[in-house]
Amino acid sequence: MLKDILFAGFGGQGIQFCSKVVANAALLENKELSWLPSYGPEMRGGTSNCAVCIDDEPIASPLVSSPRYLMVLNAPSYDKFINLVQPGGTVIYDSSLINADTERSDIDVFGIPATRMANDNDLKGGANIIALGYMIKKTDILSLDIIKTSIEKMSKGRQQLIANNFRALQLGYEYSE
Amino acid sequence: MSKVLMKGNEAIGEAAIYAGCKHFFGYPITPQTELSAYMSKKLPKIGGTFLQAESEVAAINMVMGAASAGIRAMTSSSSPGISLKTEGISYIAGCDLPCLIINVQRGGPGLGGIQPSQSDYNQATKAPGHGDLHLAVFAPASVQEMVSFVCDAFDTAEKYRMPAMLLADGLLGQMMEPVSFDDVKAYTPAEKPWAANGHKNRRPHNIINSLYLKPEELERTNFERFERYADLCKNGQRYEAYMTEDAEHIIVAFGIASRVAKSAISEARKQGVKVGLIRPQTLYPFPVSAFDTIKDDPKVKRIMSVELNMGQMINDIKLAVECKKPVELINRTGGIVPSVKEVYDRIMEANK
Amino acid sequence: MSIVFQKTKGLTDVPTHYCPGCTHGIVHRLVGEALEELDVLGDAVGVAPVGCSVMAYNYFTCDMVQAAHGRAPAVATGLKRALPDNVIFTYQGDGDLAAIGTAETVHAATRGENITIIFINNAIYGMTGGQMAPTTLPGQVTQTTPYGRDTDTAGYPIRVCEMLSTLDGVAYAERVxxxxxxxxxxxxxxxxxxFENQIAKKGFSIIEVVSSCPTNWGMTPSEALKWLDENMLSYYPLGVYKDVAEGVKHNA
Incomplete structure (x- = not known):
């Protein structure tokens, strides 16, 4: 079944990296997939988003207009996308930056103070991976192990980077409200 | 089969290198800049040339120079830049030179926007420059097809001695998908006895030229060129037919529009609607043969063209079905890609 | 009887289309002789412009490419990058090189593109019948400056060698x-x-040839040469404007 995921936040929050980790993990699992970024002025500080589709069948449309999964790291993106999530879908949001108040009862909405956790744990810029860890825990998108392998491959042997990202991933995975 | 995750723009570059192209001349423009960046990183390492030209005009003329020498050369741009290249494209066609031009389309006219578009369809297929000429136009719908079509485009360009174009769009250029280079066949350079590469005092001098002041001579070159185009039209049409056997409604779409259409068709099929897709993979030649049976098939009620423009390919579809079927337009423009729901709703409306 | 003068092997044995008294014929011969003497006719690829010398491809015996108006330096760049060991030259007029092709000229020069440009400056558009060129002198009457070139409205002539010699990519610029x-x-x-500079991989060389156009100047060939001498050479002084002996390429 198609798993379509939207990652959204400010440029600089690591939306692209985070979504690429997931895309590469799907590749490692021999899945069909597409990764589609928003492009243009967004990359210079505005909102940024990436759509990832994962399936066993070839991906037809790579555009995600109503995602099954949404990871959102800033308030403008939350407001923009929360009502587009599919009924039955799952939302992971950064509760240290977003006051989530949705009337929707047909979706699961999980907050994690990813930015605060990153700061508290000396993982500056790691909120994206913390949120990803939580997303992996709360959904069936991919396994934690394959995400780790993907991070390792993408970090091309930079051990400190790998260690930090693993720590961030674990923090998110083990978080409980 | 090993697959890697690549952006469309980067996959084009890698495919071109596989296809034996070591000379790239470009000018920065969104949304195809990753291709230039990729080539600037790769080509110097394999003894090739990456040159950032002073303009699109210069870039296409550098391609003409390199192509005159008999080697594989390419340039890439996006819509406004392609307009600037049309002069050079006309000369290259008039000189019967092979080369590859990439158009990662964005919205127009004018400076337009930077989001994906298919509004250069007419330019690519009807008037890519002044005079009687055509480009062989390939329309990929995935990153994998970008790879295979780059190679096919170079081969076609050389076989027919004409410029070829890969007509993509900003979305395909920016998108990453798994891609394999396993099936790309190794390039073996063909003999090019016409090349202006120095005669070494062993043959008469070669002249690469498009000027014929005697009308009869110019007419003869045009007739000869169009004989080659006719051969290409006969043998070079390519398309994918998807769920068309029992279809009462036929969608026609290329590139990213075809991906959206496929999703909409899957949804509509779940509701029992008999709808299929013709996806042109070549735009010149337009795959007229795809409509040979459709146009006289009594069960086909209508054809719907999904385009990211104000309706350009629709005219070729009307010609292909000889106006025997109604042809409707489903379109968005300005850089907007129609959503699956929009296309699905139109299918359901048509099926009422 | 011994042969005392023979046409260069660098030129084909066909009559040119140039007007009587036109200096293109002389410059063609000099280019052909230079290529022959350097024994590079088999390696040379020339690029013909748009203008009177558009059909230069019929006259030179080396391989030739005919370029769009003004684009010869870009075409030559493509050729040179594809054929780094061949001798690549352009042969261009003033409208081609200094008006419609200014960008291509300046940027080939500033890249230090290892090509040779033969630039014919005759202060007029010849092929189209005598319109103002970027090098038309102030006050000079042409078809499109019937009252003489008014510098207030039509601007001033471009001194190409002087302009290009400011660029670091230029190895050699001389006006003759x-x-x-x-x-x-x-x-x-x-x-x-x-051409020797190019063979030695020194970088961009341009030779500007101050030339005459008796037909469009409305003069006899000898009057035209006299007018050239009296009017053009003061505005376009002959001489070497740049000559970097070691060339401009660091890794040549």
């Missing part, structure tokens, strides 16, 4: 003329040097 025997001899030496 072919209005008398002495100058023809100098022009030949300059053209040959332009």
């Amino acid at each position: 003329s072919v209005n008398n025997i002495k100058n023809i001899t100098r022009a030949k030496a300059a053209i040959k040097k332009g």
Whole structure:
């Protein structure tokens, strides 16, 4: 079944990296997939988003207009996308930056103070991976192990980077409200 | 089969290198800049040339120079830049030179926007420059097809001695998908006895030229060129037919529009609607043969063209079905890609 | 009977289409002789412009490419990058090189593109019948400056060698003329040097040849040479504007 995921936040929050980790993990699992970024002025500080589709069948449309999964790291993106999530879908949001108040009862909405956790744990810029860890825990998108392998491959042997990202991933995975 | 995750723009570059192209001349423009960046990183390492030209005009003329020498050369741009290249494209066609031009389309006219578009369809297929000429136009719908079509485009360009174009769009250029280079066949350079590469005092001098002041001579070159185009039209049409056997409604779409259409068709099929897709993979030649049976098939009620423009390919579809079927337009423009729901709703409306 | 003068092997044995008294014929011969003397006719690829010398591809015996108006330096760049060991040259007029093709000229020069440009400056558009060129002198009457070139409205002529010699990519820029025997001899030496520079991979060389156009100037050939001498050479002084002996390429 198609798993379509939207990652959204400010440029600089690591939306692209985070979504690429997931895309590469799907590749490692021999899945069909597409990764589609928003492009243009967004990359210079505005909102940024990436759509990832994962399936066993070839991906037809790579555009995600109503995602099954949404990871959102800033308030403008939350407001923009929360009502587009599919009924039955799952939302992971950064509760240290977003006051989530949705009337929707047909979706699961999980907050994690990813930015605060990153700061508290000396993982500056790691909120994206913390949120990803939580997303992996709360959904069936991919396994934690394959995400780790993907991070390792993408970090091309930079051990400190790998260690930090693993720590961030674990923090998110083990978080409980 | 090993697959890697690549952006469309980067996959084009890698495919071109596989296809034996070591000379790239470009000018920065969104949304195809990753291709230039990729080539600037790769080509110097394999003894090739990456040159950032002073303009699109210069870039296409550098391609003409390199192509005159008999080697594989390419340039890439996006819509406004392609307009600037049309002069050079006309000369290259008039000189019967092979080369590859990439158009990662964005919205127009004018400076337009930077989001994906298919509004250069007419330019690519009807008037890519002044005079009687055509480009062989390939329309990929995935990153994998970008790879295979780059190679096919170079081969076609050389076989027919004409410029070829890969007509993509900003979305395909920016998108990453798994891609394999396993099936790309190794390039073996063909003999090019016409090349202006120095005669070494062993043959008469070669002249690469498009000027014929005697009308009869110019007419003869045009007739000869169009004989080659006719051969290409006969043998070079390519398309994918998807769920068309029992279809009462036929969608026609290329590139990213075809991906959206496929999703909409899957949804509509779940509701029992008999709808299929013709996806042109070549735009010149337009795959007229795809409509040979459709146009006289009594069960086909209508054809719907999904385009990211104000309706350009629709005219070729009307010609292909000889106006025997109604042809409707489903379109968005300005850089907007129609959503699956929009296309699905139109299918359901048509099926009422 | 012994042969005392023979046409260069660098030129084909066909009559040219140039007007009587036109200096293109002389410059063609000098280019052909230089290529022959350097024994590079088999390696050379020339690029013909749009303008009077558009059909230069019929006259030179080396391989030739005909370029769009003004684009010869870009086409030559593509050729040179594809054929780094061949001798690539352009042959361009003033409208081609200094008006519609200014960008291509300036940027080939500033890249230090290892090509040789033969630039014919005759202060007029010849092929189209005598319109103002970027090098038309102030006050000069042409078809499109019937009251003389008014610098207030039509601007000033471009001195190409002076302009290009400010660019670090230029290895050699010299202005010569072919209005008398002495100058023809100098022009030949300059053209040959332009090719030698390329063979030595020194970078961009341009030889500007101050030329005449009797037909469009409305003069006899001898009047035209006299007018050239009296009017053009003061605005376009002959001489070497740049000559970087070691060339401009660091890794040549």
